Amino acid sequence: MPHDLTKLSSIFDRNPKEPGSLITVLQDIQREFRYLPCEALIETSKTLGVPLSKVFSVSTFYNAFSLTPRGEKIVRICQGTACHIKGANLVQEQIENALSIKAGETTPDMKFTIEIVNCVGACAMAPVIAVNNEYHGNIRCEQVKKYLDGKQ
């Protein structure tokens, strides 16, 4: 997939070009492209003076980074403790069935990605899902579909 790598230079410009900026730069790249394209990792390695192996190691260590392209809408299912005991697994199954993909995967039309997060910190409203950072609390299994097509 071709990428507009010119956007990379503005990311490099706003961060100090030193190994210590690695995580911040990767976060900015992830925000821009919604994942970490291979070409961008190679550029990062050269620009920050960090071995590519280490760039890869950091990219795979943190949950926030993805090496595969992600959909337009990221459906994040909270699997924190409170959400778990209030049935987050069941919510997850319903969402997986509705989109015909498993957690961590993206629909072939690139519309939706399902992500599992450990806790979004809205435990009082468990179970919680977030669709592109818009939070929905007290989710019931039969409701999930209305959050997926954008109609509310």
Add this chain to the structure above:
Amino acid sequence: MKIESAERLKRLRKECMAELDSLPRKILVCLGPGCLASGSEKILNEFRRVISEKKIEGITVESVKKTGCHGFCAQGPLVVIEPAGLFYTHVQVKNVAEIVDKKISGGEVISKLLYSAPDNGHKIENYHEIPFYSRQTRISLRNVGKIDPENIRDYIAVGGYQALAKVLTGMKPQQVIDEVAKSGIRGRGGAGFPTGRKWETCRKVESDIRYVICNGDEGDPGAFMDRCIMEGDPHSALEGMIICAYAVGSASGYIYVREEYPLAVVNLQKAIQAAREYGLLGNNILGSDFDFDIKISRGGGALVCGESSALMKSVAGDVGEPRAKYVRSVVKGLHDRPTVLNNVETFATIPVIINNGAAAFAAIGAKKSSGAKAFSLAGKVRNTGLVEVPMGITLREIIFDIGGGIPNGRKFKAVQTGGPSGGCLPEAKLDLPVDFDSLTDAGSMMGSGGMIIMDDRTCMVDVAKYFLNFLVSESCGKCVPCREGLYQLHALCKKITEGKGQEGDLELMERLSRNIKIGSLCGLGQSGPNPFMSTLRYFREEYEAHIRDKKCPAGVCKSLITYEITDACTGCLACIRVCPVAAITGEKKKKHLIDQAICDRCGSCYAICQFDAILIK
């Protein structure tokens, strides 16, 4: 506008207070995580729209303030009207015009939006009188939900940065450390290390550079206190950090925030920017010769980065793997320099200790655990939300008096504290005082303050499996006993929940747990088996029921249960409508039937049935 002296700050406080007093009524809309998930942002916008349209004398758009978490998330979205303290619950967009018409322009209270006491239905107007609030002692959360977190003038109006002024004008660094030590405050992040001693050690190490780091990683699932402080009162944490930097002699600090908390990052950035403009960060703070600045470091979503040495590696842009701590990070931390690492709640508490004195703080709470502690109440409890209580209070008081007990007529089963490193405590331990040492003795721990309540519909084997699964994915992989041991422990636990458990499994798991504990470098591995060990200690019979009888007494583990409809069914069609796989058939006013071959045991029918006609076998 730089504030050039403590004297000028005092005058500014008076100005800021006058600004607030000039608003005859303030409408506080809670934008904490709970209310946000219930749609409070739309309510805020609606208030602004209605008020700018109606043009009521003395009420402007400035009268509408967005605040951080007010605490009582279960009743959200919350709107508080000050100065009366009028507390509106479950507010919807359609209520906004009525609130403005009645209470804000006139004086009439809208009864249907008030909190009603669950026992007698009595309506309570002022939130201070609601037991959920009246039993709390708010120290670190003192301003959360009351001020606009994006406005530094609101913080200054409530006495913000006065502690910093006091320190810079009248206290030597050693005096600050002594004061913090005398207060007896212990780190609020989980381990409970005495804060004063940590600062003292850092100050004593020979070095030209020292760092102060605020840990806002809050990776424990079920905990959101730090999030609420960073979002709702970021300046209190900054002030604590600046005071610490002055005490230990540091010029540079970091706040490490989880990527999952985007609003916390934004509010902290705004707060740091404002503090710089006001001369409270940067060079010559408040006209003194003390310099200090703070940068934000965004975490990447890894639980292990809450551990000090892993966090410091992550701040330096590296993979967050812990190191062996023969030399502690307070001596050799970030970039191998002495580093103080405290969590958000600890730093937010420091200004109160300085302002009110160590003795006043030490008088609150229990003997070896002074002060108050914030907890997030979640799970199967009526009043979910954010609370802060004096240490030494019992679990029963928190769960039943403040938390309002278990909803839906179910029975209390266990309370989980301390996140994945903690444990589950049964009913017999409810009268335990909540302090660092008592919880550890009982096999759990204080942790950062997540408190998850479980009822008799929660399977403890499933809970242990949940935590183990979480820890398997969060183990950094450096130590084999943690990486492989937790994996095996999880596999065994999973086997038991699937009804494939065998005699001897529990003993094997116990042995494995002991080995993981002694063979791991950091707290994640050392405490990793805790969720299993504590559930086994208090709920062994539940494990045995899974293994011997192939039954899940709580009715959770899918392989061991079936749903059936009993004769109590009235034929209301509710379960047919909610069943996502269309496994239920039947006609109106006739008993329905579940097709076991299709049923995926999601429990939707059980949750919706109002006649207790669904039986879990």
